[in-house]
Amino acid sequence: MAAYQYVYHMSGVSKTYPGGKKCFDNINLNFLPGVKIGVVGVNGAGKSTLMKIMAGKDKDFSGEAWVAEGAKVGYLEQEPYLDPALTVRENVMLGVKAKKDILDRYNELAMNYSDETADEMAALQDQIDAE
Numbered sequence: 520m521a522a523y524q525y526v527y528h529m530s531g532v533s534k535t536y537p538g539g540k541k542c543f544d545n546i547n548l549n550f551l552p553g554v555k556i557g558v559v560g561v562n563g564a565g566k567s568t569l570m571k572i573m574a575g576k577d578k579d580f581s582g583e584a585w586v587a588e589g590a591k592v593g594y595l596e597q598e599p600y601l602d603p604a605l606t607v608r609e610n611v612m613l614g615v616k617a618k619k620d621i622l623d624r625y626n627e628l629a630m631n632y633s634d635e636t637a638d639e640m641a642a643l644q645d646q647i648d649a650e
Contacts, residue, residue, distance in 0.1 A: 525549045526590040527573065532582035534568055542568050546582070552590075567597060621646055 527550040534542040542565040550556065558566045571577035572584055574594035586592050601610045612619065625643040628636045 524552070524587065526552050526587045527585075527592070528587075529573070529584040530582060532572065532580055532584055534565065534572070534577075534580045570594065618650065621650075 527548070529546055529548040532546040533544045536542060546569070558569060560566050568577060571594070572580050574592050575586075576594060601607075602613070605613070621643055625640065625647060628640040628643070632640070
């Protein structure tokens, strides 16, 4: 039998709202690296709640859920906060600001390349390649 290293594990997870209303009960999931999943259900079935638990946004549940060491979980809110004073593009750019700053610095160094900036440029290139 093969030994699998799961990147995500969920065992016996249940979610109950105040007043005793169960959202879901005894969910068990395990994901291998590189798999693609889909969660399908009718409105109100708990799909978003399940995703919030998996992303670590909702910690009020019973059972066990964990992400493997070194793995990352991304989560895109259904209803994200958007700054009403900004345009759609400006709001989007806020979400990618850190990566854009790296690219901007790399391009700045590339335009004025010198031996003094070569190490920084190489480090930025490594970071860009990794992401």
